[in-house]
Amino acid sequence: MLETGFYDHSIYEVFVFDGDNFMEGEYIGRLSRLLKLINFRSDSSSFTFLNLYRTPSTSYVFGNDWSKVKDLAQYNTWVIDPIKETKGYLYNMENKDDAYYTFFCDECTSFYIESLLFDPSISNDSLGYLEVSGMSPTQRLPPILNYTISQFTNSSLPQLISSSIATFHTHKCGIVLKLRLDEKSDWFSTASDKKRTVFSPNLWNPDAEPNFDYTFSDPFKVYNFSINLESVRLVNDGDVLDVEVGSVDGLTTLYRKYTKTSMSNVPIAGVGRYLNLKLAGSKSSEVILNFEMIDQDIGQSTKRDEKITSVIPGSVTTPSENTHVSATTTATAQVTSTSTSTQNITAPKSTSSTVIIFKPFF
Numbered sequence: 001m002l003e004t005g006f007y008d009h010s011i012y013e014v015f016v017f018d019g020d021n022f023m024e025g026e027y028i029g030r031l032s033r034l035l036k037l038i039n040f041r042s043d044s045s046s047f048t049f050l051n052l053y054r055t056p057s058t059s060y061v062f063g064n065d066w067s068k069v070k071d072l073a074q075y076n077t078w079v080i081d082p083i084k085e086t087k088g089y090l091y092n093m094e095n096k097d098d099a100y101y102t103f104f105c106d107e108c109t110s111f112y113i114e115s116l117l118f119d120p121s122i123s124n125d126s127l128g129y130l131e132v133s134g135m136s137p138t139q140r141l142p143p144i145l146n147y148t149i150s151q152f153t154n155s156s157l158p159q160l161i162s163s164s165i166a167t168f169h170t171h172k173c174g175i176v177l178k179l180r181l182d183e184k185s186d187w188f189s190t191a192s193d194k195k196r197t198v199f200s201p202n203l204w205n206p207d208a209e210p211n212f213d214y215t216f217s218d219p220f221k222v223y224n225f226s227i228n229l230e231s232v233r234l235v236n237d238g239d240v241l242d243v244e245v246g247s248v249d250g251l252t253t254l255y256r257k258y259t260k261t262s263m264s265n266v267p268i269a270g271v272g273r274y275l276n277l278k279l280a281g282s283k284s285s286e287v288i289l290n291f292e293m294i295d296q297d298i299g300q301s302t303k304r305d306e307k308i309t310s311v312i313p314g315s316v317t318t319p320s321e322n323t324h325v326s327a328t329t330t331a332t333a334q335v336t337s338t339s340t341s342t343q344n345i346t347a348p349k350s351t352s353s354t355v356i357i358f359k360p361f362f
Contacts, residue, residue, distance in 0.1 A: 245270025
């Protein structure tokens with residue numbers, strides 16, 4: 001299956017061989033010839049591209065296992081622009097229920113969902129949704145992001161995707177989508193009622209290291225960080241997840257260190273000006289957590305010359321003029337460890353058939 005947009009003349013100079021060795025593989029023709037073929041399929045697991053002219057090209061070739069994509073109702077690929085925002089409209093053009101799009105960027109390690117809007121002219125079914133999984137349909141990784149028509153709000157955006165490749169699946173809906181590569185401060189900034197979901201990178205790409213170190217902060221406002229440890233699987237010695245909430249003056253109101261444990265849907269909370277999340281894991285570690293930021297109106301001030309009365313059962317005490325009174329509020333939650341296990345996902349090996357999807361960069 002081949003797709004193209006703007007024509008790139010350099011592809012005429014690329015010779016294609018069926019196999020992983022141009023000396024032994026069958027010569028198919030120039031790459032420009034393949035663009036004219038409909039649903040071209042190779043019985044080999046790889047192609048060899050030979051460019052004797054070395055003319056720079058702005059085109060990309062994207063390969064999938066044909067057996068994994070041939071039954072999809074609609075499948076397309078999309079190159080994410082490295083400079084400006086990538087805008088697109090995702091839906092099934094034949095008015096069927098499902099459509100699949102693989103987005104990828106060249107020489108990047110992550111990208112962001114900037115904005116997302118369900119088209120009411122198409123999204124008229126409350127069961128419609130968008131789900132996002134890592135890599136392409138060839139790897140068949142399970143979806144880990146899900147936005148439904150009935151529950152989606154913009155409070156969860158932007159969303160970081162820690163991979164250069166991800167597949168978007170629309171079901172009974174049309175989506176107006178905007179993606180970007182630029183790492184703006186809005187992902188790490190705090191705002192009242194904003195939500196974030198954090199994934200270990202190996203859930204997006206099994207070859208990625210399961211490490212991250214994120215700090216969400218505001219030097220002026222205090223927030224209640226309401227955190228849900230949705231799924232945590234730390235199976236090896238040395239796997240560590242740190243969760244810390246505090247203030248810029250050094251006060252820490254929440255600190256949790258998790259090692260060699262499995263748990264799901266464990267709530268914890270802390271009040272402060274920043275939330276730091278740090279994971280140092282091994283290949284079999286997996287972490288999914290989400291949190292909401294709730295603006296706190298502390299509205300408390302103390303004056304040195306005020307007389308403050310503390311009431312203790314059975315007695316009443318009035319402090320002297322020089323008594324220093326301080327108050328802190330710390331949200332606590334019981335943390336439990338469960339034996340819940342999560343299946344480790346690995347990318348399957350290539351099969352004996354290949355589909356090549358050609359997509360120009362523009």
